[in-house]
Amino acid sequence: MAKTKKPKNSGGGATPHNPVIEEHIDNALSARYMAYALSTITQRALPDVRDGLKPVHRRILFAMRQLKLNPEGAYKKSARIVGDVMGQFHPHGDQSIYDALVKLSQEFATRYPLVEGQGNFGNIDGDSPAAMRYTEAKMTAAGMLLLEGLDENAVDFKATYNEEDDEPVVLPAGFPNLLANGAQGIAVGMATSIPPHNVAEICNAALHLIKTPNARVETLMNHILGPDLPTGGIMVEPKDNILEAYQTGRGSFRIRSRWAVEDTGRGTYQIVVTEIPYQVQKSRLIEKLAEVIESKKASGLADVRDESAEDVRIVLEPKSKNIDPAILMESLFKISELESRVSLNMNVLDANGVPRVMDLREVIQSWLDHRREVLLRRTNQRLGKIADRLEVLDGYLIAFLNLDEVIRIVRYEDKPKEELIAAFNLTERQADAILNMRLRALNKLQEIEIKTESESLRAEQIKLEALVSSDAQQWDTISGQIRELRDLYGPKTDAGRRRTTFDLAPDLDIDLSTAFITKEPITVILSEKGWIRALKGKVDDLDTLKFKEGDKLAFAVHAETTDKIILFASNGKFYTLGGDKLPGGRGNGEPIRLMVDLENDHIPVGLFVHDPERTLLVASSEGYGFRVKEADIVASTRGGKQVLNVKGDAEAVRVIEAKGDRIATIGENRKLLVFNLDEVSELTRGKGVRLQRYKDGGLSDMTTFSSEEGLAFIDSAGRRQEVPDWPQHEGSRAQAGRMAPRGFSRQGLFAPDKRL
Known part of the structure; x- marks a missing residue:
């Protein structure tokens, strides 16, 4: 708790007229920051749900009204407007006021401009407007609708910052500005973002809500289709997402050019x-x-x-x-x-000045409630004026009926006012009015005019009293006002025509990364020394290929220019190459190490066309391996993607397609082992599980096959040979296996067509 301490007088120090206040720093910071936060929320960032304006915009329009800058009138310098706003209502920087004024006039920023500018007010390129001394402005019809009724006690006023003038707390808002023009703002701990909407659609939704007070947001969205942005565009957001955004008050919409x-x-x-x-x-x-x-x-x-x-x-x-x-x-x-997102966060100040997020129904209902309050206040103010005028007219009529006596009293009595009040039971105000009449107003024609005016006012009084006492009549009156507004900004008018249309993004099942590549067949050639090239077309006769001296063919793959070519290296990494980016078939090609970061002590052990639907089987020289989905091996960088972990002298030696139900492995010791493919785990990265155990050497080759088709190998003569007794080599994963049958490949390799 703060306390005041009388300081000691130490010659030029603190005096009793300048006390020192002691306060804990946490309390001091908390109180001051809270005051700052509330000021930012209520006075800068969040709009009022009733008129959709922040204080600076409200003060600009009010100042322009005082300057009589009506749509049919002449323009005035923006500097004059800014000066009046800053001097009378808004004690902040002139540039911030001018920026707010400019935005109210920009057709590409504001759906229904409230200010009409003359001069350079900026453009859609982002160029700044001219200085305020060069530009001029006046209000538009929409701006005037916001102010309509301000002289008829439609809203409350409060003192300005210097208490020299009064300013409106909120505008009468004959225009649904919050939804029509939207709002943007960032406060302390909260923000608002409301895109512009179509006025005719807002009016239709408001009329429906008047007719059906319990209408749901889904029903209102039959009228309000979605945002209607100043710059147009195409909204490609699904209807369900739009509905959810308006139901919760939060969401976003995709807008395309x-x-x-x-x-x-x-x-x-x-x-x-x-x-x-x-x-x-x-x-x-x-x-x-x-x-x-x-x-x-x-x-x-x-x-x-x-x-x-x-x-x-x-x-x-x-x-x-x-x-x-x-x-x-x-x-x-x-x-x-060319495509962006427009956010929706209907965080506004309600009628009590409390910030909260509203849904679409609450926003429209708040505007309608405000319009009803404005209608009642204007009606009551008119009733007061009618009663005041009728009081005077009744006095005039009494004077005309007793004209001779009135003249006598005025001419001969010392105190005519008191005599008139006593003689005809008049009020003081009626007596003053009679005494202030001119002689020429005593003619017969003037009497007729007074009777006519009195009858007209009494008829209007009866009508207005019925309006005040009837909710149905009030809503009928408001509905009529909204219909007039809808006609003014209807879909057939230039201002009311919807600019943003709706569509769904086309469902193109196309890989955009390859969509612009001409699809042509190629044959990818990789030599043992790591030189790669792409020959045009499908080349089957590989014996005619020429290589550098001491080099020969390692891999040949038929592909297309739109394919991804996958390289598996002995370091256990997968590298991805674009078929369209490979060097042409002239000469010997280029070293593969110029395209990927493959170390000099590692070599390619597999090359194939990427198929994301396949599952692969990878294995190291130690006899460890696992299954991996081919969709998980694509590398996005030159460095490749580490999949099979190898350490020490171990290297990755094989990658094959995992198909069938059996897997056969053979070691450098020529021992063959067959076991179920399901025994091998599926991973995305790791060392894997042991496939076959060895005392000496390591894995030589492996293959997968279907038990119905059987196991085969290619002999030294290039002929396919069946292994009829392969079931004798069956066992469990990680066993040593049995010696391969007589005649099996001396290199310890299965049929090469089983490899990728």
């Missing part, structure tokens, strides 16, 4: 982007697309140009006329801001 294909003749085309996502700067977008071209992340895009004038026109040129435009755009959507 609108594009079309233009024929440029001779079978060529170009893509023209005419609308870009909300809050994306066009210049930055084009810079990023240029970077994408330079970095070759989008292999199908050749060039990008900005041909925009008043409208957006970004031209994208493909590298080839054979590239499908839809596939090219799909690739660009994934790597550029």
Whole structure:
């Protein structure tokens, strides 16, 4: 608890008029930070749910109203507006006020601008507006609707910061600004992000909610389809996700650029982007697309140009006329801001100034409740004025009915006011009104006008009193106001036409990484010394291939340019190569070590075309191995992906496809072992389990087969030989096995077609 301590007077130090306050630092920081946080939340970041405005925007519009900057009037310098706002209502920086004013006028930032600007107010490229001394502004019709009724006691007022003037706590809000124009803000510990929506759709939803007060969000979304953004675009978010966002008040929506294909003749085309996502700067977008071209992340895009004038026109040129435009755009959507996400976080201040997240129904209902309160306050204020006027008119009528006596009292009595009150039972105000009448107002025509006015006011009074006492009439009146607003911003008007449309992203079952590669057959050749090349077409006659002196063929694989080529090395790593990136068939190719980081003391032991549906079997020279899904071995870097762990003198020696139900292994000691393939574990990385036990040497080869088809090997003459007594070699995993049958390959190898 803070306490005040009278300091000691030490000559020039503290005095009784300057006391020292002692307070614990935790309490001091907590109290001050809480005050700062609340100020940020309520006075800067979060909009009021009723008028959808933050204080700075509300003060700008109120100041412009005082300056009579109506839509039909003339413009005034922005500096004048900013000066009035800062001097009277908003004691903050002039630049922050001007930035808020500018945003209210930007058609690419605000769906329904509240301010009409004249001069340079910035553009969609992200260029800054001109200085406030050069630009001019006035209000739009939407801005005037927000202020309508302000002189009719529609809302409460409060003192300004210097208590010299009054300002409205909230605007009457004849325009559904919160949903129509949205809001963005970051406070302390919370934020708000509401995208703009279509006014006609908001009006339809509000009318439905008036008619059906218990309507659900799902029903309201039959009217409000989703955000309607100033820059248009295509929303590709599924309906279920949109519904969930509006039910919870939180979510996000995917927005894509609108594009079309233009024929440029001779079978060529170009893509023209005419609308870009909300809050994306066009210049930055084009810079990023240029970077994408330079970095070759989008292999199908050749060039990008900005041909925009008043409208957006970004031209994208493909590298080839054979590239499908839809596939090219799909690739660009994934790597550029041609597609972006617009967030929804309807965190607002309710009617009591409490911040909370509302769903769609609560937001619309809050606006309707505010409109009803404004209607009642305006009606009661009008009733007060009518009663006040009728009091005067009743006095006039009494005077006309007793004109001669009134004249006598005024002419001959010393105190005519008291005499009039006593003679005709008048109020003090009626007596003053009669005494202040001019002589020329005593004619017959004036009497008729007073009677007519009195009858008209009494009829209006009866009508307004019925309105105040009837909820149904109140909602009927509000419904009529909303219908007028809907007609003003209907779908057939330029301002009301929906700009953002809805679609689903095309379901393209295509690998975008290979979509722009021309699909051609190739034959991949890898020599024993590690030189790799790709011959065009399917080459079957490999005897004609030429190699460097002392080198020969190690692997030959038939593939296509769109395939991923997988290399398995003796270090237990898998390396991934693109079929289109391999050197051509002229000459001896290039060393494989220029493409992957393969150490000099390790060699390739397998080369095959990637098939993500297969399961592989890998094994080391020690006789350890395991099964691994081929989808888990793809490497994304030159360094490869470590799968089989080997240590010391052990090396990876084999990789084969795991198919069938049996596995056969043979060691360098020529002992053969057959066991069930299910005994081998499936891993993603590791040393594996022991396949066969050896006293001397290690694993020579292994294969998998189906027990129905049987086991075979290739003899020294190249003939396929069956092993009819293979069941005699059956056992369990990790056993030593029995000697191979007579005639088995002297190299200790199974049929080579069993290898990848």
